[in-house]
Amino acid sequence: MGAYLSAPKTEKQHEQGENEWVRFASTSMQGWRAHQEDAHNACLDFSSDPKCCLFGVYDGHGGKDVAIYTSQNLPEFLKNAGLLNEKDIASALKKCFVDFDNTLKDEDVIQTDVDDVEEREALFEEAIALSKEASVSLESIIRQYAKIRNRMDPSSESIFEIKPEKRAIGESSTREIKRRRIHRENATTAEDDETCEADASTSIVEVTLEKVNGSSDKNGSTDLKSDNHDTDVGSTEKNAEPTKESTATKKDLNTAAGDSKTDDDPVSSSTSFATSASKNNDSKKMEGEPDSNTDEDEDDEDYQASAEGYDSGATACVALLFENKVIVANVGDSRAVLCRDGSAVDLSVDHKPEDTTEKERIEKAGGCVSEDGRVNGGLNLSRALGDHFYKRNADIPMEDQMITAVPDIQEIELTDKDTWLIVACDGIWNSMSSQEVVDFVNERRDSKSLKEIGAELCDHCCAPDTSGDGTGCDNMTVQLIQLLRFKGPNQINQTDNSVQQPVEQNNQDN
Numbered sequence: 001m002g003a004y005l006s007a008p009k010t011e012k013q014h015e016q017g018e019n020e021w022v023r024f025a026s027t028s029m030q031g032w033r034a035h036q037e038d039a040h041n042a043c044l045d046f047s048s049d050p051k052c053c054l055f056g057v058y059d060g061h062g063g064k065d066v067a068i069y070t071s072q073n074l075p076e077f078l079k080n081a082g083l084l085n086e087k088d089i090a091s092a093l094k095k096c097f098v099d100f101d102n103t104l105k106d107e108d109v110i111q112t113d114v115d116d117v118e119e120r121e122a123l124f125e126e127a128i129a130l131s132k133e134a135s136v137s138l139e140s141i142i143r144q145y146a147k148i149r150n151r152m153d154p155s156s157e158s159i160f161e162i163k164p165e166k167r168a169i170g171e172s173s174t175r176e177i178k179r180r181r182i183h184r185e186n187a188t189t190a191e192d193d194e195t196c197e198a199d200a201s202t203s204i205v206e207v208t209l210e211k212v213n214g215s216s217d218k219n220g221s222t223d224l225k226s227d228n229h230d231t232d233v234g235s236t237e238k239n240a241e242p243t244k245e246s247t248a249t250k251k252d253l254n255t256a257a258g259d260s261k262t263d264d265d266p267v268s269s270s271t272s273f274a275t276s277a278s279k280n281n282d283s284k285k286m287e288g289e290p291d292s293n294t295d296e297d298e299d300d301e302d303y304q305a306s307a308e309g310y311d312s313g314a315t316a317c318v319a320l321l322f323e324n325k326v327i328v329a330n331v332g333d334s335r336a337v338l339c340r341d342g343s344a345v346d347l348s349v350d351h352k353p354e355d356t357t358e359k360e361r362i363e364k365a366g367g368c369v370s371e372d373g374r375v376n377g378g379l380n381l382s383r384a385l386g387d388h389f390y391k392r393n394a395d396i397p398m399e400d401q402m403i404t405a406v407p408d409i410q411e412i413e414l415t416d417k418d419t420w421l422i423v424a425c426d427g428i429w430n431s432m433s434s435q436e437v438v439d440f441v442n443e444r445r446d447s448k449s450l451k452e453i454g455a456e457l458c459d460h461c462c463a464p465d466t467s468g469d470g471t472g473c474d475n476m477t478v479q480l481i482q483l484l485r486f487k488g489p490n491q492i493n494q495t496d497n498s499v500q501q502p503v504e505q506n507n508q509d510n
Contacts, residue, residue, distance in 0.1 A: 058316050425475065
């Protein structure tokens, strides 16, 4: 079972900008999930030609690291590969995706980039806390810290360490070699100890964001400014914490998170691989065989089985927008949709293991698809970046592995009837069809800004509770891209002053 919060985090993260050809707004919301594992990018300056832009959505599973790393590095990787100089861009995109996926085998490379992001986020949160304290009296601060100190009895606490692979399904996969957890002495039984570990691994502390280096509106939203886009973080009125039912047990902590794409996932096959290897080594010790390298071998296996990009991955739906055409490269179940004369035109196909083409490749590579549509009983996607646990067949090329990073490519010529391009993760598409999303946008285009429409779309897709089949309980990311090449009656209402200026001049977010 996936980790859900007791209430959804409806705080929104926005990014927006425009040039003479396009206007866009990206919106992300964590929702009911214990962690946000989506990432995205919008590159209006993808090439020296202002008529060429890149938009991408990356939906992580088993952790956020692969999604973040891809959003930070894939655009530059494509440029360095000379993608735009190729006559056959479709073939070049396929090769680039596979080559980029190969870089994900180096877990240290992924973690370096993610660590940089987390360090910036930590500094930002610290700045927010300091700003908040600056407006509070000294007496109040002293009382606050005195209460915290009184709750902590040093005699009843000790620090112990836990290896990184022992984490709950849905827990953030930040790559620390060892993580510190607080162990309470009053957990007198092994069962109590296990529950204590689980509570420590999934607890969340809610911090109210207030004005820091940006404007703070009446709802408490905080704007984050970037060099090329307007980025802001909205607010939520609910303090969301993991429910007791979703708190992991010790069994969960020993489950690899990489195959956790939905909320009722079984124990992953990658976990079985690591566990069986460990048992074999233990049996050798009992038989009295030499074990001089056993510990090192176990460490290597544990590390590999829990490394980012090995037991975790991400979808990738990338749209290259040119003056007269759009090319979409997609792996996974994120989706790109074009609005043509009010009708939805799918520019990508969701990759599911049970699909005939996908199933044939999986079985040919030595895998199987379960009745509930999972590869070897684990991952419910058939194409993704990362997930190298499923790409270990040395007898076949990377393109033919059970889980492949080869994207489907769709190219379409633009006409004067094309008004919108929408790129979103399955958190949106599982709740609404392509046509329903197009209708939702068109119904609001005359009265609301792109940013407002994106926020309302996420709220609309968010489930009222977690009692259903998981629909509406996922992370949500949507990019609304208005095509300005054909200016006409489908022009969005320009109520948001921040998107009426070129991207590099965006200094306001009203």
